[in-house]
Amino acid sequence: MMEMQKFDVAIIGGGVAGLTAAVLAARAGKKTIVIEKQERLGGRAMTNKKDGTYFNLGGHALYKGDAYDTFREFGLTLKGGKPSIDAHGIWQGELSVLPTGIGSLLASPLFTWKGKLEFVGWLAKFPKLDTHAYDAISLRDWIEGNIQDPMVRHVFYSLLRTASYVMAPDLQAAGPILRQLANALKGVLYLDEGWGAMMDELEEKARQYGVQFRTKLKAAAVEHQDGVVKGVSFEDGTRIEADHVIIAAAPAVACKLVPHADGTSLGVWKEQAIEVTAACLDVALRKLTKPKQQFVYGIDRPVFLTNQSRASKLSDNGAQVVCVIKYQGAETDPEKDLRELESTLDLVQPGWRSELASKQFLPKITVCHDFLHVRGRVNPGPDVPEIKGLYVAGDWASHGELLVDAATASARRAVEHLLASEVKERNFGHGYRVTV
């Protein structure tokens, strides 16, 4: 019976952040439950199987960042491959090779010689760049202040947009996104059978540590009294008691769940959050019509295309899964976005419609609920200082990480904080840091 159950840690949300927090809390000996409103766990990292093809919710690449390190440390296998970075760019309606190596440096018609040298110079400099020096300046200020050649600037806007999905160079903090690009240059991972396979492994790991799960159960409120968390109540009328609650869902959800949240830090974090969305068209093609054109940056169009099957197994029947993404600003128009996605495919894989085996179109999906911006943003979490025992995690609770790396890093911060608070209480207020 749910009514009388008591947990050390209750986690609302079974996406990457929730499952990561669950593994860490249970591994530290805490009686832990994850509550997920959907039928399946995984959140935005789930994969849908359709006509023998594994479709992520839009193209997903695992960078060599916090999530990769965390999951490796958990012992997840993360089967997949590293895609080649041989790339094309779309400029004025035409495809051109981008200079990513010696051969393409000679072949690329896009840059002048001076531009080519500046571009490869930057690619070489990236791994050693002190990106933290640029945490407080905007991406536009960094690009305009550091890159001379106008076409190299255009390409950098495109590369950095692709690595973060953000279309706001005047607002976006340069440091975190430059770090993400440096991680991308180390090589990303495309996962066999999609990110859903990684989430299955993560769930399995959590179960091994004794985590309990309740799916198809929507949290209705986080109960707190006199500034202390008491438990969680659900839409079906049941409730649980918990010493600690981690909300691993969107900031707006967190505010809705917590009575009087507007007067707490949750209200500030919700107000400052800027949501990032994208339109995604994923197609399974029986074969590519232009096999050399598999990885394409839109330079003067806010689009990106990648054949994820070039490095991972995403179908049972040999179909090639090509993901096309349209980065969205504040205004979105699903029909216009679909036309733009299809016309990108027309340019890169002409005749693709005759090879179409299956497809998935997501007109507007939240890629992340917030990003690091230079408009006086405060880092959310790990704890909600006004309510003892309440924590947040998720891709929006970033302290400098991006996307899924923010989800795992914030989950770790939340669990470390709650463990440290217990140690502190036991030791009458001495400051301890606990690493999980």
Ligand SMILES: Cc1cc2nc3c(=O)[nH]c(=O)nc-3n(C[C@H](O)[C@H](O)[C@H](O)COP(=O)(O)OP(=O)(O)OC[C@H]3O[C@@H](n4cnc5c(N)ncnc54)[C@H](O)[C@@H]3O)c2cc1C
């Ligand atoms: C198109 C697209 C492409 C992306 N590409 C990349 C990429 O290449 N690399 C990368 O690093 N990241 C990428 N991301 C981002 C990555 O998918 C997310 O950062 C990550 O999955 C977010 O995990 P999360 O746990 O923070 O949130 P979510 O996955 O949103 O999890 C929150 C969970 O909370 C549940 N929930 C909400 N309310 C309640 C409630 N009241 N009760 C119970 N449960 C509730 C939700 O159902 C959900 O399962 C991409 C995302 C998208 C959409």
